[in-house]
Amino acid sequence: MVRSASKRAVSTGAGTAFAAVPALSHLSDVPSFLDLRVHEMQRAAYGRTRARLGEDAELACVVRLDRGFPALVTADALFRAEFAAKLTKGGDSRVAVGDWVVVCRPEGHEGGLIEEILPRTSAIARWRGKARGEKQVLAANVDTVIVVQALLADGFGPERIVRSAVIARDCGAEVAVVLTKADRVGAPARAAAVSGIRQLLGDEIAVAVTSSEAGAGIDGLRSLVPAGTIAILLGESGAGKSTLLNALLGHEALETGEVRARDDAGRHTTVARRMVALPHAGVIVDAPGLRSLPLVGHERGLAKVFPDIAEAASACRFRDCTHTHEPGCAVRGGGFSPRRIEAYAALASEMRANAASLDPDILL
Numbered sequence: 139m140v141r142s143a144s145k146r147a148v149s150t151g152a153g154t155a156f157a158a159v160p161a162l163s164h165l166s167d168v169p170s171f172l173d174l175r176v177h178e179m180q181r182a183a184y185g186r187t188r189a190r191l192g193e194d195a196e197l198a199c200v201v202r203l204d205r206g207f208p209a210l211v212t213a214d215a216l217f218r219a220e221f222a223a224k225l226t227k228g229g230d231s232r233v234a235v236g237d238w239v240v241v242c243r244p245e246g247h248e249g250g251l252i253e254e255i256l257p258r259t260s261a262i263a264r265w266r267g268k269a270r271g272e273k274q275v276l277a278a279n280v281d282t283v284i285v286v287q288a289l290l291a292d293g294f295g296p297e298r299i300v301r302s303a304v305i306a307r308d309c310g311a312e313v314a315v316v317l318t319k320a321d322r323v324g325a326p327a328r329a330a331a332v333s334g335i336r337q338l339l340g341d342e343i344a345v346a347v348t349s350s351e352a353g354a355g356i357d358g359l360r361s362l363v364p365a366g367t368i369a370i371l372l373g374e375s376g377a378g379k380s381t382l383l384n385a386l387l388g389h390e391a392l393e394t395g396e397v398r399a400r401d402d403a404g405r406h407t408t409v410a411r412r413m414v415a416l417p418h419a420g421v422i423v424d425a426p427g428l429r430s431l432p433l434v435g436h437e438r439g440l441a442k443v444f445p446d447i448a449e450a451a452s453a454c455r456f457r458d459c460t461h462t463h464e465p466g467c468a469v470r471g472g473g474f475s476p477r478r479i480e481a482y483a484a485l486a487s488e489m490r491a492n493a494a495s496l497d498p499d500i501l502l
């Protein structure tokens with residue numbers, strides 16, 4: 139079947155149903171179909187759905203979410219979409235940036251109708267901290283989580299980086315670290331921060347030290363996202379995520395905001411989740427900063443970040459050993475560095491406490 143030219147036209151989303159979200163026509167740096175890789179398993183699932191729905195069913199990727207409204211790219215268009223009734227009725231109408239979906243563009247409809255969300259290769263999800271245990275999917279089908287943290291003149295704590303790494307590894311993604319605002323500290327503080335991270339996460343972890351202000355370290359970040367891969371920036375508001383992306387893109391594609399002088403906290407400048415395509419590299423998802431990252435149910439991720447300690451812990455005399463004072467503790471006797479034991483034990487005990495705080499009928 140040959141489609142009419144009018145149906146191929148790009149919808150700007152300026153009409154009624156999508157009036158509350160930004161128009162797509164002025165956006166730059168949106169990835170095209172060629173920048174995104176669909177997994178064999180997803181292509182096969184699409185083929186089955188297409189056999190059922192007919193030739194009008196197209197494969198699309200969610201490249202942007204504004205207040206829950208997705209924007210999709212297909213092989214030839216960028217448009218807003220809603221969910222087909224059967225998805226909203228089934229309560230299955232949640233997509234994340236990076237999701238592959240099957241979409242139809244019915245005649246007379248200003249955008250698309252999402253008919254199916256295809257299975258994910260990975261989903262970066264974090265617990266909302268509520269007793270019902272719901273998790274929020276930050277991005278789907280992502281290869282790498284880039285943990286972004288600012289260097290501070292008055293000291294640097296890698297705790298949040300370790301916490302983010304646990305989530306990322308549990309969700310099946312690679313982890314890399316970007317330290318921003320290097321212009322604010324001296325070389326010794328930069329080196330100390332990098333070695334502190336490597337002591338906890340191992341020497342193999344990629345750490346880029348950047349200053350968007352001085353234009354330094356930007357190539358190091360680019361090399362973390364080779365062409366054909368997708369990364370998400372994860373970090374607190376004010377860490378400098380959007381500024382970094384602007385530096386990578388070479389123009390002001392993303393809005394950035396002031397931080398509070400007192401504690402460097404941002405004001406949640408970024409409100410949408412969106413993908414940007416880097417020239418000669420992969421795709422990065424910019425997202426609003428996250429205040430807290432409470433952990434629950436990420437034991438597998440913890441074991442991937444600290445494999446040697448997790449293995450030793452299985453030999454502790456008590457199953458709920460806190461590795462602080464118990465007799466027969468194989469972790470304390472295992473020759474690990476006290477800093478690594480402390481980081482491991484703190485996150486393990488937090489997960490136990492959080493799991494205990496969930497409603498008893500919740501299974502994670």
Ligand SMILES: Nc1nc2c(ncn2[C@@H]2O[C@H](COP(=O)(O)OP(=O)(O)OP(=O)(O)O)[C@@H](O)[C@H]2O)c(=O)[nH]1
Binds near residue numbers: 373394409
């Ligand atoms: N000194 C210095 N300031 C920077 C650097 N990078 C970013 N900033 C400043 O940090 C502030 C916050 O930057 P944003 O890029 O908006 O931070 P964000 O992580 O995107 O924050 P949210 O969108 O709120 O999550 C801005 O005032 C930037 O100018 C840097 O390398 N050096």
Ligand SMILES: [Mg+2]
Binds near residue numbers: 393407426
């Ligand atoms: Mg931002």
Ligand SMILES: [Zn+2]
Binds near residue numbers: 464
């Ligand atoms: Zn122990």
